[in-house]
Amino acid sequence: MIRLAADTAHTKKVLRPGPSLYPLPAVLVSCAGEVDGVPRRNVLTLAWAGIACGEPPMVSVAVRPTRFSHGLIVSSGEFVVNVPSVAMCRAVDLCGNLSGRDGDKFALAGLTAAPASQVGAPLVAECPISLECRVRHTFSGGSHDLFIGEIVAVQADEAVLDANGKIDIVKVDPLCYGGGFYWPLELGRRLGDYGFSRK
Amino acid sequence: MIRLAADTAHTKKVLRPGPSLYPLPAVLVSCAGEVDGVPRRNVLTLAWAGIACGEPPMVSVAVRPTRFSHGLIVSSGEFVVNVPSVAMCRAVDLCGNLSGRDGDKFALAGLTAAPASQVGAPLVAECPISLECRVRHTFSGGSHDLFIGEIVAVQADEAVLDANGKIDIVKVDPLCYGGGFYWPLELGRRLGDYGFSRK
Numbered sequence: 001m002i003r004l005a006a007d008t009a010h011t012k013k014v015l016r017p018g019p020s021l022y023p024l025p026a027v028l029v030s031c032a033g034e035v036d037g038v039p040r041r042n043v044l045t046l047a048w049a050g051i052a053c054g055e056p057p058m059v060s061v062a063v064r065p066t067r068f069s070h071g072l073i074v075s076s077g078e079f080v081v082n083v084p085s086v087a088m089c090r091a092v093d094l095c096g097n098l099s100g101r102d103g104d105k106f107a108l109a110g111l112t113a114a115p116a117s118q119v120g121a122p123l124v125a126e127c128p129i130s131l132e133c134r135v136r137h138t139f140s141g142g143s144h145d146l147f148i149g150e151i152v153a154v155q156a157d158e159a160v161l162d163a164n165g166k167i168d169i170v171k172v173d174p175l176c177y178g179g180g181f182y183w184p185l186e187l188g189r190r191l192g193d194y195g196f197s198r199k
Numbered sequence: 200m201i202r203l204a205a206d207t208a209h210t211k212k213v214l215r216p217g218p219s220l221y222p223l224p225a226v227l228v229s230c231a232g233e234v235d236g237v238p239r240r241n242v243l244t245l246a247w248a249g250i251a252c253g254e255p256p257m258v259s260v261a262v263r264p265t266r267f268s269h270g271l272i273v274s275s276g277e278f279v280v281n282v283p284s285v286a287m288c289r290a291v292d293l294c295g296n297l298s299g300r301d302g303d304k305f306a307l308a309g310l311t312a313a314p315a316s317q318v319g320a321p322l323v324a325e326c327p328i329s330l331e332c333r334v335r336h337t338f339s340g341g342s343h344d345l346f347i348g349e350i351v352a353v354q355a356d357e358a359v360l361d362a363n364g365k366i367d368i369v370k371v372d373p374l375c376y377g378g379g380f381y382w383p384l385e386l387g388r389r390l391g392d393y394g395f396s397r398k
Contacts, residue, residue, distance in 0.1 A: 006313055006314045007312045007324070009314070011316070011322075011354065012354035012355050012357070013354065013355055013356070013364075014353070015354070015355055015364075016353070017255070019250040020282070020328055020350075021248060021250055021280065021330065022328070023222055023224055023375050024249075024250065025220055025221060025222055025223070027220070048251070048253075050220070050223075050248055050249015050259055050261075051261060052247070052259065052340055052343070052345045053261060053343045054341075054342045054343055055342035056340070056341050057216050057218045058218075059220055060259060062250060062251055062252060064253075083219070086390065089390045089391060090391075090395075090396045093395055094396040094397070096394075097393075112206045113205045113206045113207070114205055114207050114210060115205045117210070117213050123210075123211070129221070130211065131220065136340070137338050141251055141255070141257045141335070141336075141347065141349075142253075143252060143254035144252045144253055146251045146259070146347070148340065151216045151218065152216055153214075154213070154214040154216055154219050155211035155212065155213055156214055158212055161212065167214075167219055167378065168378065169377045169382075174222050174377070175390075176222050177393075178368040179369075181368070181389050181390070181391065181392050182390040182392075182393075183384045183385065183389060184385045185382045185383070185385060186384065187382065189383055191381040191383065192289075192380065192381050193380050193381075194296075194376075194381075195296055196292055197290075197292040198292075198296050
């Protein structure tokens with residue numbers, strides 16, 4: 001262990017280890033696969049998602065093996081990360097509090113399954129952005145398996161694209177999660193663009 | 200590939216695959232290690248971080264192998280994820296636009312290195328939360344390596360703790376990233392707590 005001279009002896013309060021990263025994205029992961037030979041689909045809410053690689057683009061999602069969606073992702077090797085808007089907060093929370101074992105969660109939460117372009121898993125039509133993924137790697141850390149998927153296609157509502165056809169985050173109005181609560185971004189208070197400090 | 204009957208034929212616009220996840224956390228990753236036998240420290244800005252496991256808690260960070268910090272993390276097997284507040288936006292951007300090869304980035308960005316409790320890598324004293332990590336797994340996806348670290352300790356400023364000693368996200372005022380810009384959370388507009396849709 002390399003311990004360099006620190007600038008200060010100041011330490012903060014040491015807490016019990018926990019997943020204290022802020023903010024997190026609240027996303028809907030949709031998937032389809034076979035359960036006992038019967039094809040099933042599901043949609044799962046999670047905040048433990050992150051970008052894992054740039055080229056090719058990859059996204060990671062952490063899923064408990066006990067979740068109904070876990071088996072669908074393992075059997076199909078596919079999933080879709082759907083980015084919801086703030087207006088979808090109730091449906092997002094509902095999908096995080098029901099199990100696909102109770103029935104078709106799309107119907108239970110009032111969501112619409114739409115076809116993907118590159119994978120068999122359905123999209124959530126109401127979400128402004130959907131990342132179609134193929135599993136490239138799985139890491140089992142303990143309570144959760146981390147599925148790392150290559151983003152093989154992105155679908156976006158025309159309504160969230162700018163004049164150049166690029167995604168405009170202000171139009172997306174994405175849903176954030178932290179501290180047990182859902183939050184919006186304050187999109188009227190842009191703090192600066194990447195690189196602003198050197199201008 | 201299992202393709203179920205969709206509820207709709209509606210599709211969105213298909214875009215080029217990219218890392219279109221919103222929002223992302225803007226964090227400072229600090230590390231220390233040896234370079235040509237000389238101990239060095241560094242601090243790196245990145246938004247490609249996510250929670251990878253709950254028990255034990257783990258966090259992932261995606262780092263290009265060409266980055267100065269990459270070698271420090273590989274040689275030490277340790278890193279610290281520091282969660283900055285909105286007020287630190289300029290220092291965060293500066294650390295994302297300088298290289299540790301140019302000098303000590305803590306000094307260049309006006310940041311203070313403080314000792315960690317469980318790892319040799321320094322903390323960023325100005326950040327309200329620091330997650331001390333030991334690398335448990337590395338996945339090379341292409342342009343980036345994903346370091347998955349077990350969070351072996353959390354340090355938090357007393358100023359961001361509530362009366363029960365738990366982290367209060369409103370007091371943290373975390374820095375978000377998306378669409379090439381930094382953003383605050385709108386902390387005066389809490390949308391609901393986890394589970395609110397079933398109450």
